[in-house]
Amino acid sequence: EAQVTQNPRYLITVTGKKLTVTCSQNMNHEYMSWYRQDPGLGLRQIYYSMNVEVTDKGDVPEGYKVSRKEKRNFPLILESPSPNQTSLYFCASSWGSRDTQYFGPGTRLTVL
Amino acid sequence: AQSVTQPDIHITVSEGASLELRCNYSYGATPYLFWYVQSPGQGLQLLLKYFSGDTLVQGIKGFEAEFKRSQSSFNLRKPSVHWSDAAEYFCAVGAVRNNDMRFGAGTRLTVKP
Numbered sequence: 001e002a003q004v005t006q007n008p009r010y011l012i013t014v015t016g017k018k019l020t021v022t023c024s025q026n027m028n029h030e031y032m033s034w035y036r037q038d039p040g041l042g043l044r045q046i047y048y049s050m051n052v053e054v055t056d057k058g059d060v061p062e063g064y065k066v067s068r069k070e071k072r073n074f075p076l077i078l079e080s081p082s083p084n085q086t087s088l089y090f091c092a093s094s095w096g097s098r099d100t101q102y103f104g105p106g107t108r109l110t111v112l
Numbered sequence: 113a114q115s116v117t118q119p120d121i122h123i124t125v126s127e128g129a130s131l132e133l134r135c136n137y138s139y140g141a142t143p144y145l146f147w148y149v150q151s152p153g154q155g156l157q158l159l160l161k162y163f164s165g166d167t168l169v170q171g172i173k174g175f176e177a178e179f180k181r182s183q184s185s186f187n188l189r190k191p192s193v194h195w196s197d198a199a200e201y202f203c204a205v206g207a208v209r210n211n212d213m214r215f216g217a218g219t220r221l222t223v224k225p
Binding site: 004031033035040041042043044045048050056058059090092097098100101103104105106 | 118121146154155156157158161163202204206211212213214215216217218
């Protein structure tokens with residue numbers, strides 16, 4: 001089944017404790033992206049990747065890192081999480097930046 | 113960079129009534145336009161998209177949208193709403209000149225029986 005998976009689905013952590021949210025897709029898509037969703041703000045793009053080893057900042061990249069060492073994986077790293085990063089995070093993949101994006105189920109992160 | 117506005121935060125319609133959700137974008141060239149739907153607790157699913165050609169686009173679940181360049185709009189319509197259409201709807205815009213994607217704040221649709 002074609003899908004985008006994210007782990008964990010729920011995470012509660014404390015300020016400053018490094019964490020990684022994994023994202024994997026099995027569709028051989030080249031374009032992958034991370035978004036955060038906050039009430040009243042919709043989805044805001046954090047980082048995207050056009051292909052392996054090619055990443056670029058989206059609208060709200062501060063406080064986040066990403067890597068794309070393999071085509072299928074695109075982890076989101078929070079080196080020192082802060083409470084303002086409490087949000088619902090979505091990973092998405094597509095063939096290109098202008099193609100239909102397929103979204104993962106979301107990761108709800110709470111930073112205390 | 114491109115941007116998108118969804119003026120209506122929340123809309124309530126009766127089942128069987130028609131629906132129009134508004135989307136306005138800002139971009140200097142022809143954008144790539146999308147409508148996504150998010151059911152409660154779910155990820156997003158594409159309803160339809162516009163790249164070029166016919167300005168009236170048909171999507172899944174009986175939805176359609178019309179691109180109006182003069183009004184910088186891409187409104188989503190459905191002639192008869194079903195209770196299962198209750199969800200949050202997002203308009204998104206991509207650009208020719210870059211690879212990022214901008215989403216609107218979303219419109220939450222409530223369907224009354």
